[in-house]
Amino acid sequence: xxxxxxxxxxxxxxxxxxxxxxxxxxxxxxxxxxxxxxxxxxxxxxxxxxxxxxxxxxxxxxxxxxxxxxxxxxxxxxxxxxxxxxxxxxxxxxxxxxxxxxxxxxxxxxxxxxxxxxxxxxxxxxxxxxxxxxxxxxxxxxxxxxxxxxxxxxxxxxxxxxxxxxxxxx
Amino acid sequence: xxxxxxxxxxxxxxxxxxxxxxxxxxxxxxxxxxxxxxxxxxxxxxxxxxxxxxxxxxxxxxxxxxxxxxxxxxxxxxxxxxxxxxxxxxxxxxxxxxxxxxxxxxxxxxxxxxxxxxxxxxxxxxxxxxxxxxxxxxxxxxxxxxxxxxxxxxxxxxxxxxxxxxxxxx
DNA sequence: GAGATATATTTTATGTATAAACTATTTTTG
DNA sequence: CAAAAATAGTTTATACATAAAATATATCTC
Numbered sequence: 001x002x003x004x005x006x007x008x009x010x011x012x013x014x015x016x017x018x019x020x021x022x023x024x025x026x027x028x029x030x031x032x033x034x035x036x037x038x039x040x041x042x043x044x045x046x047x048x049x050x051x052x053x054x055x056x057x058x059x060x061x062x063x064x065x066x067x068x069x070x071x072x073x074x075x076x077x078x079x080x081x082x083x084x085x086x087x088x089x090x091x092x093x094x095x096x097x098x099x100x101x102x103x104x105x106x107x108x109x110x111x112x113x114x115x116x117x118x119x120x121x122x123x124x125x126x127x128x129x130x131x132x133x134x135x136x137x138x139x140x141x142x143x144x145x146x147x148x149x150x151x152x153x154x155x156x157x158x159x160x161x162x163x164x165x166x167x168x169x170x
Numbered sequence: 171x172x173x174x175x176x177x178x179x180x181x182x183x184x185x186x187x188x189x190x191x192x193x194x195x196x197x198x199x200x201x202x203x204x205x206x207x208x209x210x211x212x213x214x215x216x217x218x219x220x221x222x223x224x225x226x227x228x229x230x231x232x233x234x235x236x237x238x239x240x241x242x243x244x245x246x247x248x249x250x251x252x253x254x255x256x257x258x259x260x261x262x263x264x265x266x267x268x269x270x271x272x273x274x275x276x277x278x279x280x281x282x283x284x285x286x287x288x289x290x291x292x293x294x295x296x297x298x299x300x301x302x303x304x305x306x307x308x309x310x311x312x313x314x315x316x317x318x319x320x321x322x323x324x325x326x327x328x329x330x331x332x333x334x335x336x337x338x339x340x
Numbered sequence: 341g342a343g344a345t346a347t348a349t350t351t352t353a354t355g356t357a358t359a360a361a362c363t364a365t366t367t368t369t370g
Numbered sequence: 371c372a373a374a375a376a377t378a379g380t381t382t383a384t385a386c387a388t389a390a391a392a393t394a395t396a397t398c399t400c
Contacts, residue, residue: 015295015299017307017310017311017314018295018298018299018301018302018310019294019295019298019299020314021302021310021313021314021317022202022298022302024313024314024317024318024321025195025198025199025202025313025317026199027244027321028195028317028320028321028324029195029196029199030244031244031321031324031325032192032195032324033196034244035324035327035329038329074197074200074201074204124189125185125188125189127327128188128189128192129185129188129189130327131188131323131324131327132188132191132192132320132323132324133323133326134319134322134323134326135316135319135320135323137187139316139319140187140188140191141187142312142316143191143194143195143313143316143317143320144187144190144191144194146305146309146312146313146316147191147194147195147198147313148194149304149305149309150198150302150305150313151194151197151198151201152304153301153302153303153304153305154198154201154202154205154301154302155201156303156304157205157297157300157301159205159208
């Protein structure tokens with residue numbers, strides 16, 4: 001991932017603003033991600049995707065289906081298949097088939113996975129808190145609120161189902 | 171990547187706030203990325219990393235070195251090597267060696283690359299603008315300002331050079 | 341100016357991610 | 371109920387991304 005782009009030649013400033021915000025959002029996230037990723041690797045030999053996945057499972061003691069994980073992490077099913085496979089190999093997670101619907105896989109943290117995540121989570125919180133240390137509580141709340149609005153705004157973008165290209169549109 | 175995680179059990183709310191903001195930032199970016207990625211693929215058969223790279227080159231008519239590209243996109247050198255290779259194959263970009271320093275590669279947009287990027291950029295701007303349509307100009311400016319502060323805050327996180335683990339720290 | 345160090349980039353191994361095609365089930369519907 | 375449609379997940383092919391090691395060149399230092 002990289003750096004959302006702009007053409008800035010002769011476009012009025014208010015037209016440019018969303019693009020600039022997007023750029024700022026993008027680079028902030030990359031920046032924080034870099035901090036967290038480095039720390040996860042150096043301190044725990046782990047990665048952000050694995051941590052996020054463990055976190056979801058931690059919050060769902062009853063387990064999650066593959067599809068639910070994929071929805072929560074906002075990634076494809078195929079991605080989750082691979083991620084879970086590695087975590088199973090590491091013994092942090094286990095899979096079992098649903099008894100009624102044989103298409104469904106239930107995924108849960110193993111006791112080891114639970115323990116490992118419990119040790120990572122406070123460190124992660126500390127890193128993120130430190131990264132945001134210069135923002136006051138008020139600023140953080142403002143940011144949170146604006147991001148909430150943004151989320152709602154993006155969610156309204158119509159996503160046409162595939163095949164709806166309408167090549168003969170006027 | 172996915173969904174920055176939290177343990178929320180019994181932690182005071184203001185301790186939790188940075189983590190919540192991180193979560194919100196992360197998912198906003200994923201959400202917008204999904205919109206842009208889908209549109210770039212459907213409309214231009216391209217991807218976000220390629221678009222961002224073209225954008226950087228577009229803004230630097232004199233060309234950029236591999237290292238400079240890597241710094242601007244905040245990705246590793248190896249990543250840029252691959253990305254540029256594909257863009258060269260597509261004829262959108264060319265590489266030439268520096269005359270004085272033979273380690274350096276200068277990368278520029280080809281005329282075709284220029285043309286292609288010029289057609290993509292306005293569409294990209296429109297998508298991002300639409301995604302943020304529900305935010306007022308004032309809100310966007312506020313967001314921009316807060317993200318600027320955040321960037322400065324994250325930049326202050328000390329990044330110890332590798333090998334500075336100090337395993338015997340007290 | 342030779343050896344050590346630094347810089348620019350590529351290569352290697354691996355992990356993460358997507359989209360599209362596919363398999364296996366379940367559910368719907370005529 | 372049988373055929374069709376929907377759902378859950380995996381597989382495949384490919385792209386993107388990292389970290390670490392390697393290569394090649396340039397610069398520094400004595």
